[in-house]
Amino acid sequence: MRIDILSVVPDLLHSPLQHSIMKRAQQKGLLEVQVHDLRDFGLGKHRQIDDYQFGGGAGMVMMVEPLSNCIESLKAERTYDEIIYMTPDGQRLNQSISNQLSLKGNLMLLCGHYKGIDERIREHYITMDISIGDYVLSGGELAAAVVVDSIGRLLPGVLNDETSALFDSFQDDLLAPPVYTRPAKFKDWEVPSVLLSGHDAKIEEWRYEQSLKRTEERRPDLLERQ
Numbered sequence: 001m002r003i004d005i006l007s008v009v010p011d012l013l014h015s016p017l018q019h020s021i022m023k024r025a026q027q028k029g030l031l032e033v034q035v036h037d038l039r040d041f042g043l044g045k046h047r048q049i050d051d052y053q054f055g056g057g058a059g060m061v062m063m064v065e066p067l068s069n070c071i072e073s074l075k076a077e078r079t080y081d082e083i084i085y086m087t088p089d090g091q092r093l094n095q096s097i098s099n100q101l102s103l104k105g106n107l108m109l110l111c112g113h114y115k116g117i118d119e120r121i122r123e124h125y126i127t128m129d130i131s132i133g134d135y136v137l138s139g140g141e142l143a144a145a146v147v148v149d150s151i152g153r154l155l156p157g158v159l160n161d162e163t164s165a166l167f168d169s170f171q172d173d174l175l176a177p178p179v180y181t182r183p184a185k186f187k188d189w190e191v192p193s194v195l196l197s198g199h200d201a202k203i204e205e206w207r208y209e210q211s212l213k214r215t216e217e218r219r220p221d222l223l224e225r226q
């Protein structure tokens with residue numbers, strides 16, 4: 001999968017995508033992420049990318065021309081399955097959206113800044129708007145990093161134990177069960193004995209019950225959706 005990210009602060013994106021699982025996904029050639037500096041498409045000698053909004057009001061708006069030029073230059077090279085705008089007024093990201101996006105080939109993510117982007121970009125290029133939650137970030141970069149991470153770990157071959165993503169929280173609209181590692185006893189805190197029993201069916205049943213219990217206690221809304 002290839003993901004192109006358009007940003008005015010590309011440095012914000014470099015570190016989150018260069019470690020751990022995202023690093024491995026790229027090293028294995030399963031994920032290619034290219035970050036494009038919108039400033040390179042800025043107008044005039046100051047490489048202008050934003051301007052005052054028509055009708056007045058505080059806050060700058062990202063201009064249509066630099067954004068269009070950048071998007072067109074990328075579209076000339078490949079076809080995009082989705083051109084996604086990161087925005088608090090978008091569809092709220094969830095596991096189901098990440099699963100669907102992980103099946104695509106080429107994605108473009110546009111990070112907004114300031115007051116937003118000229119609406120004509122949304123009308124003519126954007127195919128999907130994503131929000132990562134009901135709060136406003138300074139820009140779409142951190143949100144884009146969240147999207148890339150949540151998709152990247154789902155690509156076949158990225159995780160060592162491929163099945164492990166299947167048991168993530170939210171995969172069945174259930175939260176993941178508790179996990180433990182050695183030692184089996186610390187102070188007088190013991191690991192549930194079923195996990196040490198070696199009885200696979202019982203362990204699976206225990207995990208399912210724990211998932212259900214945890215979901216009922218913490219996120220009953222997930223159960224109502226089923």
Ligand code: ADE
Pocket residue numbers: 086087088112130131132133134135136137138139140143
């Ligand atoms: N840009 C600013 N806030 C955002 C949010 N909550 N989700 C996605 N993009 C954003």
